[in-house]
Amino acid sequence: MQNVKGTNDYWGEEQALRQKVEAILKNMFGVYDYDAMETPILNEADLLTSKYAGGEEILKEMYRLNDQGSRNLGLRYDLTIPFAKVVASLPAVELPFKRYEIGKVFRDGPVKRGRLREFTQCDVDCVGIAGPEGEAELLQLATAVFAKLGIPIIIYWNNRKFLAEWLDKIGVPNDVQPTVMLTLDKVAKIGPAGVRAELKEKGLSEAVLSSMAAYLNEEKPTFEQIVAEVQLAQSSGAEEVRALQLLLDQTGLGAVCRFDPLLSRGLSFYTGTVYEIMDVTGVYSSSLGGGGRYDAIVGQLLGRDAVNLPAVGISFGLESIMEMLKSREQQRSLTQAIVVPLDKEAAAEAFVMTTELRTAGIRARLVSEKRKLKKILASASNQGIRFVILIGSDELAKSSVRLKDMFEQTENVMPMDQAIFCMEKIYPPVDFT
Incomplete structure (x- = not known):
């Protein structure tokens, strides 16, 4: 059969x-x-x-x-x-x-x-x-x-x-x-x-x-x-x-x-x-x-x-x-990126970054629940979410974020505007005109 x-x-x-x-x-x-x-x-x-x-x-x-x-x-x-x-x-x-x-x-x-x-x-x-x-x-x-x-x-x-x-x-x-x-x-x-x-x-x-x-x-x-x-x-x-x-x-x-x-x-x-x-x-x-x-x-x-x-x-x-x-089609039906604040000092900036992603047309979610990072990443992988943005005190001091590509298994430190650019190459903005 x-x-x-x-x-x-x-x-x-x-x-x-x-x-x-x-x-x-x-x-x-x-x-x-x-x-x-x-x-x-x-x-x-x-x-x-x-x-x-x-x-x-x-x-x-x-x-x-x-x-x-x-x-x-x-x-x-x-x-x-x-x-x-x-x-x-x-x-x-x-x-x-x-x-x-x-x-x-x-x-x-x-x-x-x-x-x-x-x-x-x-x-x-x-x-x-x-x-x-x-x-x-x-x-x-x-x-x-x-x-x-x-x-x-x-x-x-x-x-x-x-x-x-x-x-x-x-x-x-x-x-x-x-x-x-x-x-x-x-x-x-x-x-x-x-x-x-x-x-x-x-x-x-x-x-x-x-x-x-x-x-x-x-x-x-x-x-x-x-x-x-x-x-x-x-x-x-x-x-x-x-x-x-x-x-x-x-x-x-x-x-x-x-x-x-x-x-x-x-x-x-x-x-x-x-x-x-x-x-x-x-x-x-x-x-x-x-x-x-x-x-x-x-x-x-x-x-x-x-x-x-x-x-x-x-x-x-x-x-x-x-x-x-x-x-x-799978990716379009799922969240495209999540933003994870690594400590209390980064919480407000994480909220701002989530807004920037949405303004760029990227479907984004702010992770606010108190869970271990390992479990958050495992959950993102299971759901088919491609990008994870990590922001903590170290990243704040450098005016940068850590961008993880869950599909390619890569992680890079870069400014937020560059991270958005990388994601837009995969998820180009929708033109409604």
């Missing part, structure tokens, strides 16, 4: 919230002139495992099965390959061809917060736009979607063609470049030292490892730095990076979209720009969505490898979005 690991049931308030999110997404997709599509969950294994599909890493997680006719089948692991199949079956389709699809996909991978084995993807794809306008439109759509959802984001982007040219220049053999890209993409998860150790296991020469090590520091290299140091100024990948960056700056998207030269994403079919959407506050560490350009798939499915049909897409992770929204 229990669910298969990595699957969930949804009902009541949670299901209502899921439907609301899907309605917002569908509306925004329509505003950007994308039409709805629905493709089968069940596909021929040959399609899903072809060399034009997701690549070795994703195929390890594919669910495979046989029907009563002994046909080799698989459950789709994304919505891009089924979309490419549809386009390949319609050679006379009018371009640009723009569609969105919201549906279940399946991956037999590790289960963690926001990552299940049966989950819903919300994909938007366009075939027929070769220039950076295709990527820019989807990045603009993503920015609009998350603004509508009230989730602050940052979008990291790169160009796999540029990354391949860079690796080629420093001597990484072509046959190992895909796996090297996947390792470089892990720098945020395993750190520079972990990346260096993993690269060493790939049989790269000491000269190549030394060249790569120079770029694997806490501060990632800039596009200009790479271009100058390895002489890539005239490469086609570099030109694509410049063209998209110019368009992002002209449309105001440069403030949200940040170039990351180590980003590659896991799927092997990307041929140019790739991007990943992250929570700007850092509270949620997994990706909220991503995508990129995949110009080769459709032509290859048609058996015409030399034919490139320009295609670009983006996918929004409904489960990740739900994790963000559920957490936020």
Whole structure:
């Protein structure tokens, strides 16, 4: 009577919230002139495992099965390959061809917060736009979607063609470049030292490892730095990076979209720009969505490898979005901060500080009951209250407070106005205009 690991049931308030999110997404997709599509969950294994599909890493997680006719089948692991199949079956389709699809996909991978084995993807794809306008439109759509959802984001982007040219220049053999890209993409998860150790296991020469090590520091290299140091100024990948960056700056998207030269994403079919959407506050560490350009798939499915049909897409992770929204809804229904006077001398100032928090739009409570601090903090943690402000004689003497972040398990001494600023980054003031 229990669910298969990595699957969930949804009902009541949670299901209502899921439907609301899907309605917002569908509306925004329509505003950007994308039409709805629905493709089968069940596909021929040959399609899903072809060399034009997701690549070795994703195929390890594919669910495979046989029907009563002994046909080799698989459950789709994304919505891009089924979309490419549809386009390949319609050679006379009018371009640009723009569609969105919201549906279940399946991956037999590790289960963690926001990552299940049966989950819903919300994909938007366009075939027929070769220039950076295709990527820019989807990045603009993503920015609009998350603004509508009230989730602050940052979008990291790169160009796999540029990354391949860079690796080629420093001597990484072509046959190992895909796996090297996947390792470089892990720098945020395993750190520079972990990346260096993993690269060493790939049989790269000491000269190549030394060249790569120079770029694997806490501060990632800039596009200009790479271009100058390895002489890539005239490469086609570099030109694509410049063209998209110019368009992002002209449309105001440069403030949200940040170039990351180590980003590659896991799927092997990307041929140019790739991007990943992250929570700007850092509270949620997994990706909220991503995508990129995949110009080769459709032509290859048609058996015409030399034919490139320009295609670009983006996918929004409904489960990740739900994790963000559920957490936020919980926080909104609870007190956001409590103020705790540590002695009688601080009682009046604590009252004033509670008023300042409320004036700033932060839901605050003054703790006046006589309880041990340990119990007050435990109670705050149990109730899901994120911030605790402690004020006593020592803090009064320094014109400061102690701000505890119960979620991040941090404590810092700072002036009250700075504490309010820190809380406003998490709980921005509500605009009633």
